[in-house]
Amino acid sequence: MPTKNILNYSYYPGCSLHASAKEYDESTKGLFKTLRIGLKEVPNWFCCGATPAHNVDELLSLSLCAKNLSLADNEEGDLAVACAACFSRLKTAQHRLADNDVKRKQVEVAIDGAVPLEKPVKHLLEILAKDYGLDRLADAVKKPLNGLKVATYYGCLLTRPPDVPELDCCEAPTIMENVIAATGAEPVAWSHRLECCGANFTLSRPGVVLNLSNAILASAKRAGADCIMVACPLCHGNLDIRQKEIEEANGTRYGMPVFYMTQLLGLAVGVPATKLGLESMIVNPLPLLKEKNLL
Amino acid sequence: MKNSKMYLSTETMNLGFVRKVEALSGSSVRRCFQCGKCSAGCPMRTFMEHPPNRIVRLLQLGQWERVLAGRSIWYCASCETCSSRCPNKVDLAAIMDALRKLSWDANGPSKESYVQLANRLFIENIKTYGRQYEMRLAAVFNIKSGQFMKDFLLGPKLLTKGKLKVFHQKNRNIGEIEQIFSRIEEMRKKGEAP
Numbered sequence: 001m002p003t004k005n006i007l008n009y010s011y012y013p014g015c016s017l018h019a020s021a022k023e024y025d026e027s028t029k030g031l032f033k034t035l036r037i038g039l040k041e042v043p044n045w046f047c048c049g050a051t052p053a054h055n056v057d058e059l060l061s062l063s064l065c066a067k068n069l070s071l072a073d074n075e076e077g078d079l080a081v082a083c084a085a086c087f088s089r090l091k092t093a094q095h096r097l098a099d100n101d102v103k104r105k106q107v108e109v110a111i112d113g114a115v116p117l118e119k120p121v122k123h124l125l126e127i128l129a130k131d132y133g134l135d136r137l138a139d140a141v142k143k144p145l146n147g148l149k150v151a152t153y154y155g156c157l158l159t160r161p162p163d164v165p166e167l168d169c170c171e172a173p174t175i176m177e178n179v180i181a182a183t184g185a186e187p188v189a190w191s192h193r194l195e196c197c198g199a200n201f202t203l204s205r206p207g208v209v210l211n212l213s214n215a216i217l218a219s220a221k222r223a224g225a226d227c228i229m230v231a232c233p234l235c236h237g238n239l240d241i242r243q244k245e246i247e248e249a250n251g252t253r254y255g256m257p258v259f260y261m262t263q264l265l266g267l268a269v270g271v272p273a274t275k276l277g278l279e280s281m282i283v284n285p286l287p288l289l290k291e292k293n294l295l
Numbered sequence: 296m297k298n299s300k301m302y303l304s305t306e307t308m309n310l311g312f313v314r315k316v317e318a319l320s321g322s323s324v325r326r327c328f329q330c331g332k333c334s335a336g337c338p339m340r341t342f343m344e345h346p347p348n349r350i351v352r353l354l355q356l357g358q359w360e361r362v363l364a365g366r367s368i369w370y371c372a373s374c375e376t377c378s379s380r381c382p383n384k385v386d387l388a389a390i391m392d393a394l395r396k397l398s399w400d401a402n403g404p405s406k407e408s409y410v411q412l413a414n415r416l417f418i419e420n421i422k423t424y425g426r427q428y429e430m431r432l433a434a435v436f437n438i439k440s441g442q443f444m445k446d447f448l449l450g451p452k453l454l455t456k457g458k459l460k461v462f463h464q465k466n467r468n469i470g471e472i473e474q475i476f477s478r479i480e481e482m483r484k485k486g487e488a489p
């Protein structure tokens with residue numbers, strides 16, 4: 001018998017979750033289904049423009065986000081966003097357009113409609129920690145991640161700039177630590193959780209990424225972490241897909257699995273491991289999970 | 296420099312350019328009092344010839360040509376650390392966006408600005424498919440920037456992991472995106488949008 005959902009959201013996955021970050025999409029759906037949180041994908045959503053659009057053309061960037069917001073506004077429920085960059089862009093558009101009548105009028109002409117400035121846009125972290133609640137999340141844990149030391153990596157866009165995402169404090173956030181601690185895992189204290197990984201320079205200047213991401217991996221290792229947890233497909237790409245390159249360029253070895261937060265949480269609440277996309281990760285997480293008796 | 300003395304006047308300061316940057320970015324340039332907090336936190340500082348606080352100072356002093364010709368603006372990663380920490384609410388990340396646009400419009404592609412080529416291809420994909428098409432983005436960028444073998448070994452690995460989609464996702468309502476692009480273009484022709 002199908003059980004009724006506790007919460008319901010419309011869902012904006014973003015382009016990466018349908019391609020290079022498909023395990024984020026898969027594990028998000030698995031986790032939310034188990035927690036009985038409904039996700040309904042916004043039909044015919046478009047790319048939000050991400051960093052490249054605002055680097056080239058701010059009006060286009062704002063218009064793309066406004067278009068997606070108006071598509072989401074036709075759906076019921078607050079908008080759940082998985083990708084940190086999409087989340088940041090959608091919130092930035094709402095913030096900038098609320099402040100600036102000139103830009104808002106230009107965008108309204110571009111999308112031929114009003115911009116839903118009040119539509120609540122929420123990152124998955126916010127839904128889990130605030131709407132669903134940490135207590136309820138802790139109650140849902142079937143397989144505690146006891147003994148797993150996790151370096152929680154926020155990156156740039158989940159918390160910065162302070163008045164835009166409104167997710168947590170931009171210099172000393174705790175939301176990721178709180179969420180993962182609810183599963184029994186141990187978040188480590190480390191220095192680089194808010195540093196930039198090199199972001200979309202991964203295409204145009206990979207050398208920059210090798211440099212910045214190396215510092216992040218080294219810091220996590222120094223803090224004694226078993227793995228890194230992220231909530232952004234681009235951070236994941238730089239830390240996981242490029243990890244071998246980083247090791248070669250710096251003559252070092254990390255072997256540090258990089259999980260999406262929904263993979264670790266899914267594991268804890270009893271989503272079958274085959275539904276978490278673990279096989280898509282470039283740094284193989286299975287030896288670590290076996291060692292900790294989590295499979 | 297032979298004569299290191301600088302004389303400031305409204306002419307040398309070229310406030311016209313500062314106003315242009317301020318209108319595009321929605322942030323004040325003049326409010327910066329050079330505390331240097333932006334540069335202290337900037338992860339890309341080591342790659343830049345002018346750190347972020349000096350970029351703002353150069354703008355204030357009317358030396359915008361040095362800013363637009365340099366490589367600093369093309370090394371900004373848009374991480375927003377500077378904007379978050381500025382005690383005077385100067386949104387430096389937005390100023391960098393404005394400078395990149397002005398530089399590209401004035402000088403077109405250059406050795407330093409080829410980052411913008413990746414950005415342009417990204418937008419071209421949105422216009423064509425409505426969504427991002429990562430494989431095409433990487434392939435076309437490598438061809439156009441002459442780095443044919445870049446990430447050559449990464450491709451097959453991603454393919455076997457199912458992370459590289461050979462076929463693109465396409466939005467059935469692609470017409471709506473085309474309309475957004477053409478309406479923006481129209482506004483610009485009429486001078487109603489920057």
